[in-house]
Every structure is written in structure tokens, then in C-alpha cells.
Amino acid sequence: MVELRLPAGSKINPHGRVHKASGGGAVRTFRIYRFDPDSGESPRIDTFEVDTNAFGPMVLDALIHIKAKIDSSVTFRRSCREGICGSCAMNINGLNCLACTTAIGDLGAEVKIYPLPHMPVVKDLVPDLSNFYAQYASVEPWLKTRSPAPPDRERLQSKQDQEQIDRPAACILCACCSTACPSYWWNSDRYLGPAALLAAYRWIVDSRDEATGERLDQLNDPFKLYRCHTIMNCTDVCPKDLNPARAIAEIKKKLLERQH
Ligand code: SF4
Ligand code: SF4
Numbered sequence: 001m002v003e004l005r006l007p008a009g010s011k012i013n014p015h016g017r018v019h020k021a022s023g024g025g026a027v028r029t030f031r032i033y034r035f036d037p038d039s040g041e042s043p044r045i046d047t048f049e050v051d052t053n054a055f056g057p058m059v060l061d062a063l064i065h066i067k068a069k070i071d072s073s074v075t076f077r078r079s080c081r082e083g084i085c086g087s088c089a090m091n092i093n094g095l096n097c098l099a100c101t102t103a104i105g106d107l108g109a110e111v112k113i114y115p116l117p118h119m120p121v122v123k124d125l126v127p128d129l130s131n132f133y134a135q136y137a138s139v140e141p142w143l144k145t146r147s148p149a150p151p152d153r154e155r156l157q158s159k160q161d162q163e164q165i166d167r168p169a170a171c172i173l174c175a176c177c178s179t180a181c182p183s184y185w186w187n188s189d190r191y192l193g194p195a196a197l198l199a200a201y202r203w204i205v206d207s208r209d210e211a212t213g214e215r216l217d218q219l220n221d222p223f224k225l226y227r228c229h230t231i232m233n234c235t236d237v238c239p240k241d242l243n244p245a246r247a248i249a250e251i252k253k254k255l256l257e258r259q260h
């Protein structure tokens with residue numbers, strides 16, 4: 001019989017710290033995953049009761065308030081506060097999303113905040129995205145050409161050609177999609193995942209790129225591409241309304257067409 005063991009640090013210590021609200025106001029409860037792998041302690045869930053009148057309407061506002069006023073050791077990434085940089089991606093009430101564009105008012109009485117699932121944790125809400133970025137780099141996300149560039153202007157595209165890449169190029173690499181994908185959870189060492197595949201697709205359909213064949217060759221692999229089973233979690237969670245599942249299906253179609 002197969003013996004399965006939980007990875008180190010996956011058992012939650014049930015005795016998290018509780019920070020009670022000091023006054024009245026519009027009190028909401030935030031339960032936040034806390035884990036420092038260097039401490040040797042198990043992860044725990046800390047409870048913060050806070051008056052939501054004291055800060056802005058988004059979950060990121062609450063996290064910034066909690067860090068500034070209650071516990072400065074709460075660790076998370078953020079930068080733009082506008083849904084552009086992708087750094088505040090986390091799992092909020094069971095869904096991968098951006099903390100800066102998720103309104104507290106749209107969530108239930110309790111807000112449960114975890115790091116993006118199935119990734120190693122650096123600390124608290126900060127996942128280690130090294131593999132995710134390496135996979136992105138592996139699709140060589142830049143324009144590849146062999147023909148000389150026109151001497152007097154850029155390599156131009158028609159409006160229709162630009163529309164092909166317009167949406168895929170809007171990806172902010174937040175990793176919400178890849179970390180919502182069951183195939184990626186179990187095979188992230190070999191399956192590229194929806195974000196990297198969307199990036200690959202963006203260059204495959206770029207009318208200026210002259211390495212389409214090489215790009216398709218590189219993806220024609222049972223794990224890199226074909227671990228996608230069209231479960232669609234990726235498209236459901238994308239905070240930029242992109243459709244990586246469709247891009248993956250289009251890559252598979254191009255590979256199929258190439259055989260005939
Ligand atoms: S459609 Fe493919 S990439 Fe998207 S969640 Fe499903 S298996 Fe993962
Ligand atoms: S496709 Fe969407 S969910 Fe995936 S990394 Fe890009 S922006 Fe994030």
C-alpha cells in the first residue's frame with residue numbers, strides 16, 4: 001500500500017494568536033496564515049478583529065492596517081495597489097485573487113487569507129515563485145526574428161494582428177491561474193502551467209515573430225503542454241479576465257494542424 005506523508009510545515013498549529021478589537025465600529029475578522037519556515041514552528045492562523053472604518057475598502061488596505069497598527073511581522077507582497085503589478089496575489093476565502101482589487105464588502109463576515117496554494121512559502125503570505133518565473137523565462141518571452149529590421153521604421157503590425165496579442169500581453173504574471181490549476185499542483189516541476197503557456201501563445205501568434213516553429217517544437221511535450229486537461233480553473237480566477245485555457249487549446253490546435 002502507498003504510504004503518503006504530509007510535507008513538512010503543512011500541519012496547522014490550532015493555537016493561533018488572537019488580536020481582539022479594542023473598540024466598536026464596523027468590526028470584521030481577518031484570519032491570516034502565519035508561517036516562518038526558518039522558525040521550526042508549524043504554521044498557525046492568527047485572528048485579527050479590526051474596525052474597517054479605519055482603512056480603505058480593499059483586503060490589501062486591511063493587511064496594511066494590520067501590519068502598521070497591530071503586528072508588524074505580518075508579511076505579504078504588494079506594490080502598485082492598482083491590480084497592475086500582480087504582487088499581492090493570494091488566496092482569499094478560497095479563491096486566488098489580488099488583495100488590492102478584492103473588496104472586503106464583497107466577502108463574508110470572516111476573511112480568511114492564505115498564500116497562493118501549493119507553492120513553497122517564504123514567509124506568511126509570500127510564496128516562492130522561483131519555479132514559476134523560471135518557467136516563464138523558459139518560453140523565451142521576447143521577439144525572435146531572422147529577417148533584417150526595416151531600416152527606417154519599427155516592425156509594424158496591422159490592427160487585426162495587434163488584436164491577436166492584445167489580451168494575452170495584458171498578463172501581469174500574478175500566478176493566480178497556475179496556482180489554481182490541479183495539473184500544476186501535482187506536476188509543476190514539468191508542466192509549464194497556464195501563465196507560462198499564455199505567454200508562449202502570445203509570442204506564437206505575434207505576426208512579427210519568426211520563431212513560431214521552434215516555439216511549437218519546444219512545447220510539443222507530454223508534460224510541458226499536454227498536462228492541461230481543460231479544467232478551466234485558470235480562466236475562472238484570472239483577475240485580468242484573460243483566458244489561458246483557450247490559449248492552451250489554441251496551441252494544441254496549432255500543433256495538430258501542423259501534423260496535416
Ligand atoms: S485549463 Fe488547463 S491550465 Fe487551466 S486550470 Fe485547467 S488544466 Fe490547468
Ligand atoms: S493569466 Fe491572469 S491569472 Fe494568470 S498570471 Fe496572467 S494575469 Fe495572472
Ligand code: FES
Pocket residue numbers: 077078079080081082083084085086087088089098099100101
Ligand atoms: S499591489 Fe499590485 S496588483 Fe495588487
